[in-house]
Amino acid sequence: MGPLRGVKIIEFAGIGPGPFCCMLLSDMGAEIIRIDRKGGRGGSKFEIGSRGRRSVALDLKKPEAIEAALKLMESADAIIEGFRPGVMERLGLGPEVALKRNPKLVYGRMTGWGQTGPLANAAGHDINYIALTGALHAIGRKGEPPVPPLNLVGDFGGGALYLAMGVCAALFEANRSGQGQVIDCAMTDGAASLMAMFYGFTASGMWTGERSSNMLDGGAHFYDTYETKDGKYISLGSIEPQFYALLREKAGLDDPAFEAQMDRAHWPALKAKVASVIKTKTRDEWDAIMLGSDVCYAPVLSITEAGQHPHNAARQTIVTIDGVAQPAPAPRFSRTVSTIQGPVPSVGQHTEEGLKDWGFSADAIAKLKDVGAI
DSSP states (O other): OOTTTTTTEEEEEOOHHHHHHHHHHHHHTEEEEEEETTOOOHHHHHHHTTOEEEEEETTTSSSHHHHHHHHHHHHHHHEEEOTTEEEEEETTOOOHHHHHHHHOEEEEEEEOOOOSSSSTTSOOOHHHHEEEEEETTGGGGGOOOOOOOTTIIIIIIIIIHHHHHHHHHHHHHHHSOOOOEEEEEEEEHHHHHHTTTHHHHHHHHHOSTTTTOOOOOOOOEEEEEEEEEEEEEEEOOOOOOHHHHHHHHHHHHOOOOGGGOOOGHHHHHHHHHHHHHHSOOOHHHHHHTTTSSTTTTEEOHHHHTTTTSSHHHHTEEEEETEEEEEOSSOOOOOSSSSOOOOOOTTTTTTTTHHHHTTTTOHHHHHHHHHHOOO
């Protein structure tokens, strides 16, 4: 049903951002076969990023399995792999070989550091990639170490989302040119791209290098989180003058000092005053006063609470599959509606079925079985 219906993608099994990228494409209708390692583990219903595709288990140490993977590539529109540079080449599955078999193939590669550069072959994780781009340095409280923003910025933002966008763009171009290409998606590149506005702020002098000293990093009294009377938290984002005026009205911030909204010198003192006011009421009480208004306000919810909030419930933002609460497909399309295509597959669950549907004869499947390639 989704906008990518009819698109066939091969995913080489990995962790984190690779599966998440494929989840996005699957939710939008792409038919995805994941190539798992024969005898590998996986398939827990809690691996939400692996939902909505079929699993074919191959022993890639056997030449017959390599040939089977190449045959699958012949009928694929795109592949996605997240190994270190050179791994796919050593397997005999690199882009040069693959594009000879299928000149229109979109070959998506996702790594932390990229396919080239001094760090290309080094190990790393999200925290390292965003550290190198300036993103991590900017997040945290003044006088304290930088705070890792989960692994949202590097793995999922700079990696998975940029590769998904790149695959869609390359598929669009391939349909016009008849030629495939390689996508080098580096999480460092993506995380740096996400920081575009802040690079501009820095160049213009609007952004200081000190954490929690700027408008969007918790330095401003009108853009931060505050603890409530019951030990919970609320968020404020009252940047624009009219929203700030409404915040003052609803919170009773009638001290004339609050008129100096954009004077950074006053921010620490004003923040202390806002904190003391917010602490006088519970989160639910502040919800009753501010939620749904133009204050730019929302309660800070836990993952469990988020799925139960009336707004998320009304939009069915969180759905439950096999007893596991998880995000629904996003974004939303008016005509080609996205949908979760199925649960998380176990390793090799669809080996014979998947190979058959992608053009393998019963005899070819039997031969792969006989040599232990599947």
